[in-house]
Amino acid sequence: MKLLGLEFYKCRRRKILLVCAAVLAAQVVWIVSTFARQDAEDLLQGWMLLLYDLAMVDAIIMPISVAAIASRNCELEHKGTTLKLLETMTSPGALYAAKLAWGALILAALLIVRWALFMGVGILWQFPGEIPWLRMGLFTLISWAVSMMVYALQQGLSLRFPNQAAALVCGISGSFLGILSLLFPPALTRCIPWGYYGLLSLVGMNWNSDTRFTWFFWEQPQPADLVLLCLWAAVFLIAGRALFVRKEV
Amino acid sequence: MNIIETHDLCKQYGNALRVAHLDLDVPEGCVYGFLGPNGAGKSTTLKMILGLVRPTAGSIQVLGKSMDGKNRLAVLRQVGSLIESPSYYGHLTGEENLRIIQTLRGVPEKNIREVLQIVRLDGQRGKKAAHYSLGMKQRLGLAAALLGFPRLLILDEPTNGLDPAGIQEMRELICxxxxxxxxxxxxxxxxLSEIDQMADHVAIIREGELVFQDTLAALHGRSRHHLALRTTNNAVARSLLVQRDIRCTEEEGYLILPILSDENAAQLTRFLAENRLGVVRLEERQKSLEDIFLELTGRAVSL
Structure with a gap:
């Protein structure tokens, strides 16, 4: 707990709130501008459309956002060559865990605010049907889980390489691959970590090529996909931690 | 009692043995100077002592305990360190930087003010560390090392980047x-001059090997006086001196002799003249500490 508290203390003046606000603003602008173009008929499935679009937006925006947040937290250790001081007072493993826990709390806070924001958008837009509180909650939980898997990868990279370009390039590539992978068959999407934002979406879409009519339906994530998500997270966590702990400072 | 003991300590990077079979003994309560040219392996050795770098072979004891994974953090609670450049968070103030160390070490908050006063940084405690001068950063690093008032303080090149006044101040503080x-x-x-003014024990390391370890007084003892003799035929003179049981070596055209009394020196010149050897030069010389250091570390190595 002491180390976790210090992570928040160290991130003073690192403009983490500003990064999070920018992520939320980008998502709100994106979604609201999409909805503004829809006609009344499309908005009959407003809640489903919202969750479907949010999953897509997550696949594009979250990889780079998670990379930026991890980099903001890890870069300060490289800049001031502080690891050689910290590691005389705590173990590298404990430090790694504290940073991961910090990322988990920041992403949780970001996504909870996002949940509240988009519930507000749906209510204000007066989407028909019952308000899907629970589904939005589950969607937030899934977004957090996928973001944590990506965060484990990004933290590993940000701590390994003093030059944050490597981690940020990975984040940018992730954003590109994340949305691109949704065009692939699911078997291939499963091989791309950033694709899980779309793969675990709670809303599916059908499109009739003759009538050019699109409709959405609720769906549940495949248990196998959830297991695979945990496996990816474990691989990134174990590899990143091992590289950090073994590194001589 | 020795506060640090290393035995057969080695560190290999690739095929290069950067630290080779080092046996250090640091007595408690002293200022121990660890001297060597750049790249000799000083920082690597100090990092191994702190457990930041894993030794390839050998053992380390600090405060009477083995520095293995189990003991490391417990032992380091009584050790302060400043390795290579000072560590700091540039976006935080000097005081905020120290608060992080204070929390991690679990020491009283009043220590922050105390160490800031010791390193004369209390007037700048609210300034961001990124805006400190190099000397101020070095002093902040020292304050961080002193924060827990440890039994052992390990400082790696603490005067790097300081101006002459800062060097003098740091030296006085260390002493x-x-x-x-x-x-x-x-x-x-x-x-060498820096260690000469601070330390009472000295270890000299060259290419990872320990070439000298003793008190500073013992190192000074090596700078004894000697005579340098040059004759018309040094080879013959040398054999004649050996016959008279006078030990000598030849260096750069001179025969190096132990110091002789005036009477013995007069007898020697007479003896050489009787053997038809002309004395061209007879000089009294003294090796400087610098000469000894260069002799021990090799003249080709940069200082």
Whole structure:
């Protein structure tokens, strides 16, 4: 707990709130501008459309956002060559865990605010049907889980390489691959970590090529996909931690 | 009692043995100078002592305990360190930087003010560390090392980047620590003059190997006087001196003899003249500490 508290203390003046606000603003602008173009008929499935679009937006925006947040937290250790001081007072493993826990709390806070924001958008837009509180909650939980898997990868990279370009390039590539992978068959999407934002979406879409009519339906994530998500997270966590702990400072 | 003991300590990077079979003994309560040219392996050795770098072979004991994974953090609670450049968070103030160390070490908050006063940084405690000068950053690093008032302080080139006044200030501070706080200070440097003014024990390392370890007085003892003799035929003169049981070596055209009394020196010149050898030069010389250091570390190595 002491180390976790210090992570928040160290991130003073690192403009983490500003990064999070920018992520939320980008998502709100994106979604609201999409909805503004829809006609009344499309908005009959407003809640489903919202969750479907949010999953897509997550696949594009979250990889780079998670990379930026991890980099903001890890870069300060490289800049001031502080690891050689910290590691005389705590173990590298404990430090790694504290940073991961910090990322988990920041992403949780970001996504909870996002949940509240988009519930507000749906209510204000007066989407028909019952308000899907629970589904939005589950969607937030899934977004957090996928973001944590990506965060484990990004933290590993940000701590390994003093030059944050490597981690940020990975984040940018992730954003590109994340949305691109949704065009692939699911078997291939499963091989791309950033694709899980779309793969675990709670809303599916059908499109009739003759009538050019699109409709959405609720769906549940495949248990196998959830297991695979945990496996990816474990691989990134174990590899990143091992590289950090073994590194001589 | 030795506060640090290393036995057969080695560190290999690739095929190069950077630290080779090092046996260090640091007595408690002293200022221990760890001297060597750049790249000799000083920082690597100090990092191994702190457990930041894993030794390839050998053992390390600090404060009487083995520095293995189990003991490391417990032992390091009584050790302060400043390795290579100072560590700091540039976006935080000097005081905020120290608060992080204070929380991690679990020491009283009043220590922050105390160490800031010791390193004369209390007037700048609210300034961001990124805006400090190099000397101020070095002092902040020292304050961080002193924060827990440890029994052992390990300082790697602490005067790097300081101006002459700062060097003098740092030197005085280091010298005062054993007397004032009962600390043992290990201080590394590539400058002999610096160690000469601070340390009472010295170890000299060259290419990872320990070439000297003793008190500073013993190192000074090596700078004894000797005579340098040059004759018309040094080879013949040398054999004649050996016959008279006078030990000598030849260096750069001179025969190097132990110091002789005036009477013995007069007898020697007469003896050489009787053997038809002309004395061209007879000089009294003294090796400087610098000469000894260069002799021990090799003249080709840069200082």
């Amino acid at each position: 005062s620590l054993p007397g004032q706080f009962g600390m043992t200070v290990v201080v590394s440097s590539h400058l």
